[in-house]
Amino acid sequence: MPYREPVNDRDPATRPSAPPRRKDARRNQETLLDAAAAVFVAKGVDAPVRDIAAEAGVGLGTIYRHFPTRADLVIAVYRHQIEACVEAGPALLAAGPTPYDALVQWIDLFVDFLVTKHGLAAVLQSGNADFEALHTYFLDRLVPVCAELLDAASTADEIDSDLTAYELMRGVGNLCIGADTDPRYDARRMVGLLVAGLRHPR
Amino acid sequence: MPYREPVNDRDPATRPSAPPRRKDARRNQETLLDAAAAVFVAKGVDAPVRDIAAEAGVGLGTIYRHFPTRADLVIAVYRHQIEACVEAGPALLAAGPTPYDALVQWIDLFVDFLVTKHGLAAVLQSGNADFEALHTYFLDRLVPVCAELLDAASTADEIDSDLTAYELMRGVGNLCIGADTDPRYDARRMVGLLVAGLRHPR
DNA sequence: GCAGAAACGGAACATGGTTCCGTATCGTCT
DNA sequence: AGACGATACGGAACCATGTTCCGTTTCTGC
Incomplete structure (x- = not known):
C-alpha cells in the first residue's frame, strides 16, 4: 500500500509519518504495509504481529520501529x-x-x-x-x-x-x-x- | 466443572452442574462465584482469572476444576x-x-x-x-x-x-x-x- | 483410622504484544 | 575508496493471560 505523503499534520495518529530517510527502511515499510494488508485479509485484523513479520520476511523489531503499536499498523493500512x-x-x-x-x-x-x-x-x-x-x-x-x-x-x-x-x-x-x-x-x-x-x- | 455427575444432559453450558459431593468443593464453588461476581463488578467481566482466584483465596487449578473455561465461570455468575x-x-x-x-x-x-x-x-x-x-x-x-x-x-x-x-x-x-x-x-x-x-x- | 477417590495449589506451558540490545547496513565526509 | 556515526535490523527475552499438569492434601465411606 502506498502511504507516505509529505509531512505536515500534528496528531501522530492522524499524520502519515515522514518517509524514512534510509532506502532499506523505506522498502521495509512498503513491504510491511503490503504484508499486513494481505494477512488482515487472510486471517483478520487481529492476526498476530508475528504472522505479519513472517509474511513480510522481517524481524519483530522492524515492525515496531515503523509502527509503535499494532493499532498504528492497522491505521496505516x-x-x-x-x-x-x-x-x-x-x-x-x-x-x-x-x-x-x-x-x-x-x-x-x-x-x-x-x-x-x-x-x-x-x-x-x-x-x-x-x-x-x-x-x-x-x-x-x-x-x-x-x-x-x-x-x-x-x-x-x-x-x-x-x-x-x-x-x-x-x-x-x-x-x-x-x-x-x-x-x-x-x-x-x-x-x-x-x-x-x-x-x-x- | 464439578466432577461429572453421572452423564445425562447434552448441553453442558445450559445445565447447572450438579453440586459437588465433597464439602470443601461445594464451599469453594460458592466462594468462587461470589469472588467472580465481585471482581466482575470491580474490574469488568474480562478481569484476569488470577484476580478471581486471588479474591477467592484459591488456586488456579481449583477454578478450572469447577469451571473448565473462563466463559463457563461467566455463565455461572x-x-x-x-x-x-x-x-x-x-x-x-x-x-x-x-x-x-x-x-x-x-x-x-x-x-x-x-x-x-x-x-x-x-x-x-x-x-x-x-x-x-x-x-x-x-x-x-x-x-x-x-x-x-x-x-x-x-x-x-x-x-x-x-x-x-x-x-x-x-x-x-x-x-x-x-x-x-x-x-x-x-x-x-x-x-x-x-x-x-x-x-x-x- | 485407613485407603483411595476427589479436590487442591501453583508451577509450567502456549500465545500474543512489546522491549531491548548487539549486529548489520547506509550515507556521508574526507 | 575507506572510515565512522547514525540508522535500521533481527530476534531473544519479557510481561500478561488463559489453560494444563501433576505432586500433595483433604474427604468420606468403611
Whole structure:
C-alpha cells in the first residue's frame, strides 16, 4: 500500500509519518504495509504481529520501529480508505437529492468498508486498550463528516432526532461487529433500520 | 466443572452442574462465584482469572476444576439473571397491553442487564473463541423467548419486518457494547431507535 | 483410622504484544 | 575508496493471560 505523503499534520495518529530517510527502511515499510494488508485479509485484523513479520520476511523489531503499536499498523493500512470516506461526505452532500439521502449513502459506504474487513469493527470497539489509538483515529476523522451530514439533514428538516454524530457512528460501528463471520447476521439491514429511525415521521 | 455427575444432559453450558459431593468443593464453588461476581463488578467481566482466584483465596487449578473455561465461570455468575430474563418474556406477553409493548419492555430488561455488567456485551460478541460458549449460551436461552415475542407482535400486525429474533438479539447486544464506559454513548437510546424501526408504519 | 477417590495449589506451558540490545547496513565526509 | 556515526535490523527475552499438569492434601465411606 502506498502511504507516505509529505509531512505536515500534528496528531501522530492522524499524520502519515515522514518517509524514512534510509532506502532499506523505506522498502521495509512498503513491504510491511503490503504484508499486513494481505494477512488482515487472510486471517483478520487481529492476526498476530508475528504472522505479519513472517509474511513480510522481517524481524519483530522492524515492525515496531515503523509502527509503535499494532493499532498504528492497522491505521496505516486502512488510512486511505478512511480518508476516501472522509472525502466522500461533502461530495455526496453536494450531489445527492437531499441531505438525508447523502447521509444514508455515506453510512452505507462506511458500513461496506467495515463489513469487508475481518474483525475490524470488533477490534474498533473492543474495550481493549491496545486499540485505543485506532478507535480514536476513526472517530476523529469520521465524526466531523457525519456531523456535517447530520446537520444538513436536520436543517432540511428531514430528521427527527438530536442524536449526536458520535453516537450514530458508535452505533453503526457496533452494529457491524460480527457481520463478517456470521451469515445469519446482516449488519447492513440493522444499520438501515437504525438510520430509518432517524427520519422525520410524517 | 464439578466432577461429572453421572452423564445425562447434552448441553453442558445450559445445565447447572450438579453440586459437588465433597464439602470443601461445594464451599469453594460458592466462594468462587461470589469472588467472580465481585471482581466482575470491580474490574469488568474480562478481569484476569488470577484476580478471581486471588479474591477467592484459591488456586488456579481449583477454578478450572469447577469451571473448565473462563466463559463457563461467566455463565455461572450470570445464569440466574439470564433465566430471569427468559421467564420474564412470557410474563410480559401475558401482562402487557400489546405484544409489541411486551417486546419493548423485554428488550429494555435485557439491555439493562447488559449495560450494567462492565464489558459483558463486548465479550459476548468479541470474535474471541474463548467466549464462544458464553455467546452460545445467551443465544440459546434468549433467542426463543425473543422469537415468541416477535411472533406475537407480528401476528398482532404491530410489526413490519421479517427480522429474525437472532438478528434482533445480535443487534441489541452489539448496540450495548461500550455503553458502560462511555458517557457519551447511550445504548438504551440506540436500541430504542432500532426497535422503533420495527414498528408497523401506520 | 485407613485407603483411595476427589479436590487442591501453583508451577509450567502456549500465545500474543512489546522491549531491548548487539549486529548489520547506509550515507556521508574526507 | 575507506572510515565512522547514525540508522535500521533481527530476534531473544519479557510481561500478561488463559489453560494444563501433576505432586500433595483433604474427604468420606468403611
